Amino acid sequence: MATLSQPFRLAVLPKIASLNNYSSQANLLPVADNLVPSTNYITVGISGSAISQFVVNPTPKAVYSLPISSISTVTACDVTESAAGTEVWCYALQANKSFTIHCVEKPTSSAPATDSHFGETHTSNKIVVADLVVSVKVMKSIRAVMVVLRSGLVHFYDFSLRLQFSYDSSDKEVQFVQHFSNESNESFVFLLSNLEGGKTSFKLLKVGSNLTLPVKELSAIILEDFCLKDSKIFYEFGNVYRLRGASIDIYSLPYFQHIHTVSLPFLKKSTETSFKPISKNRALLTSDNHIFLLDLLHNAILSQRELAHLKTFQILGTAVIPGNSETSNETMAIGVSIKHGSNSTSSLDIINIDVGTGTLKDSLGKGFSLRSSTDRHVQPLIDDMDGVETHEYDYDQILKDLQKAKGSIDKFDASFFKKLGIKKDYYTDSDRFINDQDFLHDVVSVIYKDFVSEYPKALPYLLTHPLFPKSHTPGILQKLKDHPRLFKQAIVTCPSLPLDDLLQELFTVINDELCLDLSLRILQDFNKETIKEAIKTKSKVDVNNFIEFVMDENTDDDRIKNKPRLFQLLGLILDTVGLFALTENTLGKLSSYIDCQLNVVKQNVELFYLLDDKNLKIIKTNPHQEEASDSTEGRLAAYSVEQLEL
Numbered sequence: 081m082a083t084l085s086q087p088f089r090l091a092v093l094p095k096i097a098s099l100n101n102y103s104s105q106a107n108l109l110p111v112a113d114n115l116v117p118s119t120n121y122i123t124v125g126i127s128g129s130a131i132s133q134f135v136v137n138p139t140p141k142a143v144y145s146l147p148i149s150s151i152s153t154v155t156a157c158d159v160t161e162s163a164a165g166t167e168v169w170c171y172a173l174q175a176n177k178s179f180t181i182h183c184v185e186k187p188t189s190s191a192p193a194t195d196s197h198f199g200e201t202h203t204s205n206k207i208v209v210a211d212l213v214v215s216v217k218v219m220k221s222i223r224a225v226m227v228v229l230r231s232g233l234v235h236f237y238d239f240s241l242r243l244q245f246s247y248d249s250s251d252k253e254v255q256f257v258q259h260f261s262n263e264s265n266e267s268f269v270f271l272l273s274n275l276e277g278g279k280t281s282f283k284l285l286k287v288g289s290n291l292t293l294p295v296k297e298l299s300a301i302i303l304e305d306f307c308l309k310d311s312k313i314f315y316e317f318g319n320v321y322r323l324r325g326a327s328i329d330i331y332s333l334p335y336f337q338h339i340h341t342v343s344l345p346f347l348k349k350s351t352e353t354s355f356k357p358i359s360k361n362r363a364l365l366t367s368d369n370h371i372f373l374l375d376l377l378h379n380a381i382l383s384q385r386e387l388a389h390l391k392t393f394q395i396l397g398t399a400v401i402p403g404n405s406e407t408s409n410e411t412m413a414i415g416v417s418i419k420h421g422s423n424s425t426s427s428l429d430i431i432n433i434d435v436g437t438g439t440l441k442d443s444l445g446k447g448f449s450l451r452s453s454t455d456r457h458v459q460p461l462i463d464d465m466d467g468v469e470t471h472e473y474d475y476d477q478i479l480k481d482l483q484k485a486k487g488s489i490d491k492f493d494a495s496f497f498k499k500l501g502i503k504k505d506y507y508t509d510s511d512r513f514i515n516d517q518d519f520l521h522d523v524v525s526v527i528y529k530d531f532v533s534e535y536p537k538a539l540p541y542l543l544t545h546p547l548f549p550k551s552h553t554p555g556i557l558q559k560l561k562d563h564p565r566l567f568k569q570a571i572v573t574c575p576s577l578p579l580d581d582l583l584q585e586l587f588t589v590i591n592d593e594l595c596l597d598l599s600l601r602i603l604q605d606f607n608k609e610t611i612k613e614a615i616k617t618k619s620k621v622d623v624n625n626f627i628e629f630v631m632d633e634n635t636d637d638d639r640i641k642n643k644p645r646l647f648q649l650l651g652l653i654l655d656t657v658g659l660f661a662l663t664e665n666t667l668g669k670l671s672s673y674i675d676c677q678l679n680v681v682k683q684n685v686e687l688f689y690l691l692d693d694k695n696l697k698i699i700k701t702n703p704h705q706e707e708a709s710d711s712t713e714g715r716l717a718a719y720s721v722e723q724l725e726l
Contacts (some may be wrong), residue, residue: 082382082436087429111397117411125154160218172213215257316357348386354394359403359435403435492622521549
């Protein structure tokens with residue numbers, strides 16, 4: 081279950097001039113980008129004070145600090161453990177109009193977390209750069225430091241801060257930099273820069289594995305009507321999220337395409353906000369002293385907490401996790417809090433978070449929409465008839481208007497959707513009053529009669545309607561075969577499809593995705609005996625393509641998830657047509673495939689026996705669990721391998 085804990089204090093921040101402006105305080109406290117749920121060390125750049133490392137357990141406190149000038153602002157910092165077993169600390173400072181980069185390489189501390197190391201000194205390297213440093217990233221794989229300047233220059237230094245490579249992005253006002261990696265562990269970074277006229281430049285770069293050519297530009301896009309000034313942005317699992325006012329815009333990489341916008345009706349204006357990622361499709365949002373855990377897929381507030389003893393709380397960094405585990409989805413975030421009062425103090429706080437499973441079950445009853453006062457009262461199960469919602473349509477007139485639009489797709493769709501009050505391109509519950517079967521039959525007849533090469537949008541809508549006329553379903557798949565989108569729509573949603581038509585397409589189609597859809601539709605709508613009888617009635621059945629499809633070791637998630645159902649349908653088909661209907665080549669492949677699957681099962685069973693044996697030995701070595709061991713041995717399940725005879 082998704083929950084937010086009460087924050088606990090990590091450290092009190094010093095009362096210095098650079099941290100007095102609470103509205104910009106979060107920008108003066110950069111957190112090293114190495115947070116994971118199990119981390120015990122957190123490094124924070126405290127402007128005007130020090131680059132400090134804090135331990136979380138057993139007692140939160142500072143364990144190491146690199147002091148900086150009281151007039152210096154920390155613009156970026158990063159800490160990484162190198163392959164040589166040392167810690168590389170790199171940070172960027174701004175003091176008036178002077179911009180510097182510092183790099184310290186020190187031994188990784190092997191002392192207990194309770195020890196502090198304030199007296200230690202290590203060799204520090206320092207260079208002056210021409211502009212403000214927006215981002216610092218220690219690249220462990222190539223033993224280099226990647227630095228992005230506001231002027232658009234991307235520099236690569238070794239740990240002694242000797243320049244190794246330079247790249248000019250041609251942008252002059254870089255505001256946001258984000259590093260990320262894909263499933264293949266390839267590294268990328270994208271830059272967002274201000275342009276004139278409220279535009280923003282987006283550039284996606286690939287970070288290489290050597291210093292010969294460490295960066296390569298993949299794409300560059302100009303984003304219209306995209307102002308960075310009033311936006312809070314983060315990247316999470318392939319998407320970019322942008323908080324702007326009381327709404328969140330979601331974009332997909334690599335081409336920064338806008339997916340959709342999520343409205344936040346509960347978010348008040350003129351509040352101090354922060355917005356950070358926490359898990360897939362989930363984010364942390366703070367507004368003054370309120371914390372919200374949001375599900376941006378189902379538009380729900382999974383959990384929220386009001387911190388009454390604080391004036392504001394802003395998130396500085398989070399340990400992002402996938403959040404789809406069935407056992408534990410716990411992680412953490414670090415933030416800065418300000419207490420009430422004229423002489424208020426600021427402190428760094430840790431908050432523990434359970435992000436939930438990301439499923440619809442977590443979001444039920446927690447939607448964003450604000451409920452009116454009447455919604456909070458229990459409604460009667462049976463209301464007065466006066467309050468029943470009704471809709472009346474002049475079906476005859478609508479049909480005449482549709483017939484007049486002969487040959488014009490735009491006129492046909494405009495008349496169909498407007499006069500029936502249809503809001504979506506697919507059937508929804510609000511369309512339940514469109515229930516005249518004769519009218520729907522006539523509409524489909526008009527579409528088939530007046531349109532041949534291209535169909536209006538009304539047809540894919542009707543294919544999702546549960547009252548699609550049954551008289552039009554025979555032969556519909558063959559009719560729509562030249563229209564891939566409509567063909568797939570009919571397979572998935574059109575009601576009352578004949579089994580003969582589905583089987584005919586199953587044995588002839590060569591598209592894996594359609595083959596999977598057809599297989600699932602057949603098993604969903606018909607029982608085993610009906611499927612067998614339908615196959616027997618066919619004069620000639622070529623099942624070789626379908627068998628090749630089932631044996632294909634495709635790693636698609638839907639294919640893997642539905643593999644047992646595909647085997648079920650394959651068994652029904654082979655039981656009906658017999659093995660003699662297969663070609664010699666297909667029969668040989670099928671035999672080899674079954675042998676391979678049986679070997680996998682055999683290996684898994686042997687491994688399971690080994691694990692059981694090991695667990696029993698562990699139990700027997702504990703004298704206090706002899707009784708438990710005996711009872712466990714008695715309850716051991718018998719394992720067997722069943723071989724399917726074809």
